[in-house]
């Protein structure tokens with residue numbers, strides 16, 4: 001079975017096109033004001049229009065209110081809600097309200113963090129992401145990774161994806177260790193926070209295609 005990629009935090013037509021050209025299965029649009037990748041609705045609409053039908057548009061949110069999600073879903077023509085720091089009750093509400101699948105981010109640093117997956121509710125996919133430091137401005141998108149060996153042999157209760165510190169040079173190892181089939185990258189295809197790079201996107205997609 002092949003491995004697919006989500007390229008997250010896209011904000012320009014050139015880099016979005018590079019992700020599509022590279023064969024990404026998903027593209028990610030961030031709607032979180034403190035992020036250097038935060039998208040305005042007009043820009044999101046322009047990018048969304050370039051995404052072909054076979055590529056999923058994922059909106060990335062941090063405990064969002066309904067108004068934000070409503071505007072983002074409309075502008076970004078979202079297919080998926082990726083929710084960070086959002087409790088199960090709120091995930092259930094958003095899933096029902098917008099009729100979209102929910103990816104629940106689980107921050108991982110140590111084995112005990114995986115317990116959250118065991119009793120996950122109101123999620124269609126788990127996204128195991130590296131835990132960012134206490135007090136960090138972002139719950140993801142900081143290029144941090146966790147020990148992938150924690151996922152070795154883990155009984156995943158749902159479809160799942162892996163993110164956190166992936167790049168073209170390490171994604172094959174992450175796939176080999178964890179067996180993941182959907183990898184998610186942001187910082188690893190950037191030259192600076194929020195600045196995506198066409199060549200790095202191409203290299204990441206190529207590395208994933210060879211897994």
Ligand SMILES: O=C(O)c1ccccc1N[C@@H]1O[C@H](COP(=O)(O)O)[C@@H](O)[C@H]1O
Nearest residue numbers: 008035140141142143163164165186187
């Ligand atoms: O990318 C962001 O700015 C961001 C903001 C708020 C929540 C999540 C965010 N990004 C997600 O973080 C992971 C991993 O990113 P990285 O490759 O380590 O930089 C990915 O799932 C992004 O969707």
